[in-house]
Amino acid sequence: MSEAILMSKTPHIAIIGAGVGGLTTAALLAQAGYRVSVYEAQTYPGGSASTFIHKGYRFDSGATVAGGFQPNGPHAVAGRMLDINWPVHQHDPAWVVHLPDRTIQMCQDHQDVLAKFPNSGRFWEQQRRVADLAWQMSAEGLPWPPQDIAELGQLIKVGLRHFPQDIRLAPFALSSVHQWLKRLGLHNDRAFVRFLDASLLISAQATSKQVNALYGATALDLTRQGVYHVEGGIGNIAQTLADKVCELGGQIHYRHFVTRIAVENGRAIGVYAKKGRRTTQEMLFQADFVVANTTPWSLESLLSEDAPPALKREVQQREATYGAFVLHLGIRSDRLPPNTADHHQIVRTLDGPMGEGETLFVSMSPEWDTSRAPQGMRAVTVSTHTRIDRWWDLLENDHQAYQATKQQMADTIISRIDAVIPGFRSATELVLPGTPVTYEFYTLRQDGMVGGFPQTSLFRARGPRTGIPNLRLVGDSIFPGQSTAGVTLGGIRVAKDVMRQFN
Numbered sequence: 001m002s003e004a005i006l007m008s009k010t011p012h013i014a015i016i017g018a019g020v021g022g023l024t025t026a027a028l029l030a031q032a033g034y035r036v037s038v039y040e041a042q043t044y045p046g047g048s049a050s051t052f053i054h055k056g057y058r059f060d061s062g063a064t065v066a067g068g069f070q071p072n073g074p075h076a077v078a079g080r081m082l083d084i085n086w087p088v089h090q091h092d093p094a095w096v097v098h099l100p101d102r103t104i105q106m107c108q109d110h111q112d113v114l115a116k117f118p119n120s121g122r123f124w125e126q127q128r129r130v131a132d133l134a135w136q137m138s139a140e141g142l143p144w145p146p147q148d149i150a151e152l153g154q155l156i157k158v159g160l161r162h163f164p165q166d167i168r169l170a171p172f173a174l175s176s177v178h179q180w181l182k183r184l185g186l187h188n189d190r191a192f193v194r195f196l197d198a199s200l201l202i203s204a205q206a207t208s209k210q211v212n213a214l215y216g217a218t219a220l221d222l223t224r225q226g227v228y229h230v231e232g233g234i235g236n237i238a239q240t241l242a243d244k245v246c247e248l249g250g251q252i253h254y255r256h257f258v259t260r261i262a263v264e265n266g267r268a269i270g271v272y273a274k275k276g277r278r279t280t281q282e283m284l285f286q287a288d289f290v291v292a293n294t295t296p297w298s299l300e301s302l303l304s305e306d307a308p309p310a311l312k313r314e315v316q317q318r319e320a321t322y323g324a325f326v327l328h329l330g331i332r333s334d335r336l337p338p339n340t341a342d343h344h345q346i347v348r349t350l351d352g353p354m355g356e357g358e359t360l361f362v363s364m365s366p367e368w369d370t371s372r373a374p375q376g377m378r379a380v381t382v383s384t385h386t387r388i389d390r391w392w393d394l395l396e397n398d399h400q401a402y403q404a405t406k407q408q409m410a411d412t413i414i415s416r417i418d419a420v421i422p423g424f425r426s427a428t429e430l431v432l433p434g435t436p437v438t439y440e441f442y443t444l445r446q447d448g449m450v451g452g453f454p455q456t457s458l459f460r461a462r463g464p465r466t467g468i469p470n471l472r473l474v475g476d477s478i479f480p481g482q483s484t485a486g487v488t489l490g491g492i493r494v495a496k497d498v499m500r501q502f503n
């Protein structure tokens with residue numbers, strides 16, 4: 001009897017979505033003794049960082065490069081908190097950058113970067129110092145922007161612990177990467193700026209003119225901190241977390257589409273979900289607290305008329321973020337040049353717009369991971385940033401043109417890879433293109449917007465609060481934004497915040 005009463009008093013936390021952010025929060029809350037239920041629309045976890053199975057391939061649906069496993073990296077920190085041994089293997093070079101006039105091996109020692117950009121030594125020295133401090137501080141918890149007294153206290157504590165070295169971060173916190181380059185006289189070095197822009201676009205969703213220098217210094221640290229392959233595909237980060245949630249007594253309900261967040265007297269009281277896309281029958285799952293692993297746009301539509309005015313304003317005012325055009329390819333290993341690196345970034349020109357096939361990220365499953373593809377084959381994911389509206393306009397106005405543009409883009413991209421990796425086209429046996437329309441279908445991210453917000457001013461960063469006291473946002477829409485490592489930091493922060501609400 002008393003046990004039953006105790007059981008029912010344990011707060012129930014409903015988490016909408018089994019992305020890496022949602023699952024990190026779920027695992028930490030389950031470990032802390034909360035009743036945790038995750039509602040995931042798909043039959044597998046991971047969202048933008050999932051691995052799906054098709055014709056014997058295990059394709060990474062979006063993310064392919066796993067960072068943040070160094071000792072003070074977010075995955076390592078979460079792994080220690082949750083007693084997880086991640087199924088990862090470091091690889092070097094992390095990737096190879098192909099600019100029109102030079103090729104750069106992105107190795108942990110940065111030797112080739114310095115050799116190809118001999119004037120950039122001072123930039124990298126400063127970058128290293130800033131990033132080292134930023135990693136140390138973030139491992140201790142940097143809830144930015146602070147949302148209550150407790151978070152402000154935590155920021156002050158970490159700030160004081162690293163005083164006075166952290167004062168050196170101020171000029172970076174207040175300027176853009178471009179202004180930093182200008183201070184060093186590097187802003188007119190076209191190739192170097194292009195090289196940085198390509199890297200920042202994939203790690204900060206904007207280029208040097210917009211990206212905040214402190215954020216940029218940390219984002220540019222990925223290769224120095226080490227890049228990893230995840231056994232079985234990147235989706236095994238989420239799968240490992242999902243297994244941990246279940247081991248700790250939490251529940252994951254796959255094929256559960258959350259259709260609405262139930263709100264009464266200004267508080268979330270649970271979520272309505274339906275089992276499967278087609279059914280119309282909804283069930284209410286009551287909860288004491290709700291965490292949404294969604295974008296603010298999706299959150300607003302889940303709240304509908306209960307959305308607080310500030311959230312309604314936010315989704316009207318914010319510019320749409322990028323989408324991704326992706327190709328999933330099955331390629332024959334033996335047609336590739338010997339010792340071809342697993343990851344490549346291809347930048348076609350030194351000027352002009354990026355994305356839309358002009359910049360590409362190509363990732364091949366490692367040859368040693370035979371679980372990823374049929375014998376003799378490799379599972380490849382190629383992605384490029386794209387504007388979401390062009391795909392939705394095409395789909396709505398001319399379905400045939402939508403299909404034709406998709407095929408054309410796939411063909412152009414394969415040719416561009418072939419120009420850099422000879423034999424790539426003839427190695428390709430299976431082609432599955434995906435647009436923002438595909439992303440919306442599979443990740444339920446509104447309009448297929450992926451990657452979170454561009455990391456421009458730190459003072460415009462978004463926190464997890466939603467305007468409803470027992471509802472939080474988690475995932476790449478909150479600071480520090482995109483990447484499996486970034487959403488892990490956000491997930492840890494949100495778990496601590498939820499725990500504080502019940503103490």
Ligand SMILES: Cc1cc2nc3c(=O)[nH]c(=O)nc-3n(C[C@H](O)[C@H](O)[C@H](O)COP(=O)(O)OP(=O)(O)OC[C@H]3O[C@@H](n4cnc5c(N)ncnc54)[C@H](O)[C@@H]3O)c2cc1C
Nearest residue numbers: 017019021041047048049062063064065258475476483484
């Ligand atoms: C093409 C591409 C390449 C990328 N490359 C990299 C990379 O190399 N390295 C890297 O670290 N990061 C990369 N990223 C970014 C990274 O994948 C994301 O930032 C991160 O995975 C987002 O995690 P999240 O927690 O926000 O959840 P999401 O990935 O958005 O997952 C949310 C989950 O919630 C579920 N869901 C949403 N709404 C509902 C609902 N109403 N009901 C039920 N379930 C719901 C979805 O099905 C999904 O599973 C890439 C992203 C893309 C798109």
